[in-house]
Amino acid sequence: MKHTFYAAMMLFIVQQSIAQIVINELDCDTPGIDDKEFVELKSDTPNLSLDGYVVVFFNGSDSGADSSYMTIDLDGYQTDPNGLLLIGSDAVEPFPQLLISANVIQNGADAVAVYLGSDFDFPEGTLATQTNLIDALVYDTSDADDTELMALLGVSEQINEGSGNNTNSIQRNNDGTYTVAAPTPRALNDGSGEAFNAITISTSQTQYNEDEIITLIFTAQENVTADLEFSFSLDNSGFNSSDYAGPTTLTIPEGDIIVSIPLALIDDDLDEGDEEPLVRFTDLQWPYIPNNNFLKLRVVDNDFTMADFGTPINPTYGVVSSTQPNGYYDSLDGLADDNLKQALQDIIADPATVRAQTYNDCIDILKEADQNPENSNQVWLVYLEEGRAKLDFQTTSVNTGKWNREHTFPRSRAGYFSIEEDEIADGIDVYWETKADSLRHGNSDAHALRAVDGPENSSRGNQFYGEYNGPTGTLGGFKGDVARSVFYLAVRYNGLEIVNGFPDGIVGQFGDLATLLDWHRNDPPDDFEMNRNNVVYNWQFNRNPFIDQPELVEYIWGNMIGETWDQPLSVDESQLREIVIYPNPATDRIYIKGLEQQAEISVISLDGKILQSEKVEPNTSNINLNLQSGLYLFKVQFEDRSIVRKLIIK
Structure with a gap:
């Protein structure tokens, strides 16, 4: 009991x-x-x-x-x-x-x-x-x-x-x-209980350069009743005490309400990337509590590096070599039409080789693949055609000033989607096996994802290219790039196709073929695109063949349908890349270096009109121009091959 x-x-x-x-x-x-x-x-x-x-x-x-x-x-x-x-x-x-x-x-x-x-x-x-x-x-x-x-x-x-x-x-x-x-967080709802004194951290600005002074201000809600000594930290990721000089323990004197401290940012010679110190209290004791905390600042590293190749609006050619393995495309030789397309899919969707990464892994992939050639701490934004800090990836519903991931073939058009595992960034060595029928993996296929300005991503929505042509005033240096990424997807995954016109709500179809062909032809692959092809290949173990072999587009969708593909008869890239056209941007004259035989030179507007054309001999060194400011295409045509370069006139 x-x-x-x-x-x-x-x-x-x-x-x-x-x-x-x-x-x-x-x-x-x-x-x-x-x-x-x-x-x-x-x-x-x-x-x-x-x-x-x-x-x-x-x-x-x-x-x-x-x-x-x-x-x-x-x-x-x-x-x-x-x-x-x-x-x-x-x-x-x-x-x-x-x-x-x-x-x-x-x-x-x-x-x-x-x-x-x-x-x-x-x-x-x-x-x-x-x-x-x-x-x-x-x-x-x-x-x-x-x-x-x-x-x-x-x-x-x-x-x-x-x-x-x-x-x-x-x-x-x-x-x-x-x-x-009205809300009463951290206080009893009836107004009783012990009163607290909340301390606020503030600064005059949130972004600084190395070698500048950060002045931190700590303000109490009420005058302190005794000397208040407290400490704070700025450590966050790679940012630590080696990056600044100054004390991190302060005192608000009895009867006072505020104290401030200047901290000197150290300008070293290391490219550590932009960093974000996180100002936070480490030892406040009741009745003193943080009113705010984890105040995030930005320190811009001035030791960024520059690539040896240009941006898409100031492109270079031939500097970056393809990292494709020897014989990567050899199985295509002698094929045409559907047989050629199938053989191409067998390469880029080979389940024994190709890897699929998570959607969150693609953030890290894009930071590398879309790195701004002019600043290693930035990504290059498709459409907007400018750099943005890698740290400014969008993590909340606010997209202003942020970048995120753009699907060149929109999800709603393609029918692929995210799963819970996509929220995990598990690195390059953890991956899914994938095949041509793995359409869901198109959601995180980095060949068809680009770093994009958040509001511009919303502006594009799920419009087809041709309906969407980019922001007004930009040079359109993205057009060939996004066209080739859509061509890639249409071969890589079963269930996707490119059609003429603008199909209305048919999942798996993307238009407009004529626009994509035009964009591809007028904006050939440059070093930026070849570099991102190499980076994505390192993660996914497959390549975008329309960057390595751009003429393949014509054999599958363009003016060479039905013709037999043979690699030896394709453009001799190594020889053509020796041709240099400079300066670029130019004013009224350009120079040509590396021309070893007679060629026809054409200057073409972005809408396809030939504005100037003439034959030039190997010893020709310059050509006079009479063009308005803008972006043009400069075509060098030989008997059986040609190259096209972007030309900017100032």
């Missing part, structure tokens, strides 16, 4: 202990990009360890099926002297004790719950349950009640935070009811 009584008492004590944790406040929707959403937990006793608890978020939409979409394990965390734990992104002020990504809390009708257990108990897609449930809140933003979700969690009321982009939060009252009011 005593054992039974003891067990009952222990169960009662455990239940009372468990009942201490409640969801104190939720802000599921904030104006703008939803980066200030948070959830706040409350314990009845201060400084309570939260080991053994998890927070689980449930999706109440039809597609979410009242199942979990995010789980946060609370092991290692504890509430503060007011019994609170704030969970949110680094945009929330005061700064949360537990960080999550921005814009991940859904608006509703959804739910958040606290359980006894671990994150392993709630894999993504776990149906809401009352097993081991401590507290739950079902909420919405002016949505209909999700009665099924309420029943699953044993909740009788769904709380409305307000309509979209509201400035409210849902706050628990002491009697267990809820109030909707």
